[in-house]
Amino acid sequence: MTGKSYLISPSVRANHRLLVLSGAIGGVIGLAMALILLRNGVPNDDPGALLTMPLPRWFAVLVALIWGIGMPIVSWRWERVVDEHERRAYRDGAVAGFYVMGLGAPVWWFLWRGGMAPAVDAVWLYGATMTVTGLVWLWRKHA
Numbered sequence: 001m002t003g004k005s006y007l008i009s010p011s012v013r014a015n016h017r018l019l020v021l022s023g024a025i026g027g028v029i030g031l032a033m034a035l036i037l038l039r040n041g042v043p044n045d046d047p048g049a050l051l052t053m054p055l056p057r058w059f060a061v062l063v064a065l066i067w068g069i070g071m072p073i074v075s076w077r078w079e080r081v082v083d084e085h086e087r088r089a090y091r092d093g094a095v096a097g098f099y100v101m102g103l104g105a106p107v108w109w110f111l112w113r114g115g116m117a118p119a120v121d122a123v124w125l126y127g128a129t130m131t132v133t134g135l136v137w138l139w140r141k142h143a
Contacts, residue, residue: 092136
């Protein structure tokens, strides 16, 4: 055994492997999406267009299957290996993320209906929700 890896429990090692796997899946999807879209050219040199440009159907179906089937399997396995402290941190992050969506979406929608904000954008809401969820999870995990 090298280093101090023998001091880390098997469940913590499994937790770390699953987190790395999740990040790798997201990274590969993001890189593949960027390469596919950049090959087709970004209209008006608008980097924001990468989030809204149409994707080839085969790629959209592939990513939807990976995200809709593969990620729940990874998440289920992760839930089985984490300890109580991390489970509480995850729960607190999920609750904070729920509030971002549960409060942010209606506020944005009402402001849009009143002509004071752009149309509600699901990608931005998703990003804000996942950012807050992750930040609270990290804070609670390491606090």
